[in-house]
Amino acid sequence: MSEKFDEDIDAIVERILFKKREETFENKLRKVARKLKELHRLSLVKINHSVMEVVVASELLGKGFEVDVEHDLGSLVCDVYAEKGDGSLIVEVETGYVPPEHALDPLSYTYVRIISKVARYSKFANKFVIATPIDSYFQIDPLLIKTPNERTEEEILRVKELCDKYYKNPPIELEELKSARLHGVMLINVDDAKVLELDPERYLELISNLPR
Template sequence: MASQHFERDINHMVSKLCEDESTYVSKEIKRLGESLVSLHKKNLVKINHSVMELVCAKHLVLDGYYVEVEKILNKISCDIYARKGLGALIVEIETGYIPPEHALHPLTYLKARIASKITRYSGYAEKFGLAVPPHYTMIIPLAFLKPPIDRTKEEIAEIKTLCDLYYSNPPVSFDEIRNARIHTVYILDVESGAVKEMEPSTYMKMTGYILYEVEGLRSYVSSKVAKIS
């Protein structure tokens, strides 16, 4: 029954995303939808994650990329792997989901997950991005908004400690953190199929003010976030 519901929802999203699009774009969206249905039958993907992948994938197809979903890279699976010309882009989908075992420390867990994804995945492609829904405020460690050469040893050590709390098999290295980059944030509205692409610094300017106003969150963001370019 769950498989039938998944396929029904994917087919609905595919049909919606194909409306008024060219034959090529529609063909690519349908191909990706079929891939996700196949992966779900192996219990490898979930619907809330998959519909976001489709919305983001269409945006990339329209931008000239050839898109693959759930691609294996050196024994790890990335959500979206997109190629254009000689370059590649990896996009990781973030829903804001908190596993029950981390219910008492959700902010720390999510910040660690974001830091770990940027660190682990960005080295496998020329560009790396994160995609989020508009109802989730993602916290990007501010050190990743700086060029690698400007990151301090203290910032790198702080991210290393954070990642090791939850993602230590294998642990990320200091060099991986130092060289990690995030180039783009995609805000995905599943209901409308709309995508807003922006610089990570712009995203943190928008969300940083909100987070900073909540006193308990001030350790996660800086009042100087607006000055980051």
């Protein structure tokens, strides 16, 4: 299994390098790949998710960020952590997976899962982004794209009530919801090894007319 994982990771790296083969970029990308291979040997990562992490990492490396994957934040581990200058960015990859226990409420589960990710991770960086396959989409609660000053107590309590249905141990705290902010959405095209980044307002506009 590890051999197949390594082959697939090497394949996506080569797909990326076919378009951009520059020594520093290549070395940093291969470092990301090596870490994911090591984690897979410990049964800590899976291939679909890891391939998307590599594509996201390549996008950020190309923009001059220093990038780490499966980055330890202390109480959490984030998928992609990037720094440039004094700025930091976290990207969480959302594959759309729904566990069997939520087979009858996948939309509600995913909706709250996105809220929980923004609430728990966005406080660890200047900007927080969710990445998803380009052939998938998820709904965004409008609260997440408002500045903290624009949010009403009623909105925060509404979202807190939603979260409490799915997250009790530990719960999503009110203070987390007051400041949680989604700054962007990345649409990942693995086949072409590229990323389209949108601001959340534009993403919300694009999906607003899709069926729910």
